[in-house]
Amino acid sequence: MAGTMTDYITEQPRVLRSILGDRKENTLRFTEEWKRGSPDRLYLVASGTSNNAAAMAVPFMEELLGTEVRVAPPTLLPRVYGNSPFALFVSQGGNSNNTISAIEQWKGIHSLALTGQKECRINEIHPHVSIGCGPETAGPKTKGYTATVMTLYLLALETALALGRISGEEYRSYIGVLETAVENMEGNIRRCETWLSENLESLKKIEKCFVVARTTAFPVAQEGALKILETMLVPAAAYEFEEYLHGPICALDDRMAGIYLLPESGDGAFNRMNRLVEFHRGISPLVFTAGSLGGDKRDCGLALSGRWYTEPFELILPCQIMGAKLPAVLGIEDNGSKVYKALDSALNIKFAGGI
Structure with missing residues (x-):
């Protein structure tokens, strides 16, 4: 049975706790790819609510990763700069035709997709990382928004820790604040x-x-x-x-x-x-x-x-x-x-x- 917006709003604390709990496993692929490529630019490609979530994560990711982060919709792909750019194609449903087209256009760029569904077209055609929110059948997205922001934060946090950009104490402080926000929800x-x-x-x-x-x-x-x-x-x-x-x-x-x-x-x-x-x-x-x-x-x-x-x-x-x-x-x-x-x-x- 399809869920309502209210169902998904109420589900958010549980979903975010799960994402925090599974963070080591779910972020590993991104961290390994980042370390392998040593990117000097990060492009977040996303539409609608996913774009808003990506925009929210930009300053956090820049601070943690120490590189410029730019958000763009898939229909307005920017000129790519840097010696080693990295792209993250964000699509909660994983079936956006515009995002699929953007993946094809940027075939030569080191990239991953970030999706919220196990079974979707983007996962079939491109390496991916999970948002961890599960299906959201209501049209206007809610849990997908907060889950995408949280996942982008954790990608940056785990990678910064692995690279030695932040200390264990700093890492635990960030995680503690995020846990508090979720407990307050x-x-x-x-x-x-x-x-x-x-x-x-x-x-x-x-x-x-x-x-x-x-x-x-x-x-x-x-x-x-x-x-x-x-x-x-x-x-x-x-x-x-x-x-x-x-x-x-x-x-x-x-x-x-x-x-x-x-x-x-x-x-x-x-x-x-x-x-x-x-x-x-x-x-x-x-x-x-x-x-x-x-x-x-x-x-x-x-x-x-x-x-x-x-x-x-x-x-x-x-x-x-x-x-x-x-x-x-x-x-x-x-x-x-x-x-x-x-x-x-x-x-x-x-x-x-x-x-």
Whole structure:
């Protein structure tokens, strides 16, 4: 039986614990390939939610691997630089025709695929590493997003440890923070469900929306906007906080909703972002936040690790819950997936038989 978005959201803590527990085995192939090739560039090729997950992992992977990391969709492959480039083709379902085409185009580049399904077209044609999330039949992806981010982090962590770029103590510290974020997820999911219930009447009124986050959390905002757009079927756009102030903010009116993904109170941008929240609330009542603090029922208070790299396991949850719950309330449940399936039939987006 096909699972629902809510099923997969609830499954995330278990899936992430499993990925952490199996990290040595699941990352070994990547680490061996990296050591063999000594890459000086890493290209992450991915679409949609996989692209957002890859973008979130970029600064973490650059820090750990000590090399430039670039993300690109398979239809916009960049010029390849470096003496020893390495490509990682990321596809949760493993059946994206565009990604299959990109693999063919970059045949001469040292590469692996990163997939979430044991049986898929990409695994048939290319060496691969597992994301470890298992099937996700719901159209809008949730557990695949967090699982992909976690797997990319662990690929970098295990390889950095093997290369001596980080000490055992540093490695254990990173793993401890990731474990804490995962342990917080079940409580954070419940907090999001309570927040949605208390704000249901307001959230139902969203007709258009900005999702805003500062610096490293911007890719989380991109994924949050995608979840809202593809489930609630309303325009949703993501912006980095400071970039948001340079033009997009001019579109604020009483119908423009805002979801602000706030850093912890010790972050230098915290007070400035809160002033923006209050400014927006002076224009529209449909302004919500996610973060560690909140004195308004529109603020979704979450348990945060205090480290920027766990934000995709924390700040994404309110938008995931909105995408899972609100379409049924609005009477549009599965409408987005129906459009996508019709489009897939017309444009051949996925390899035949894939999900």
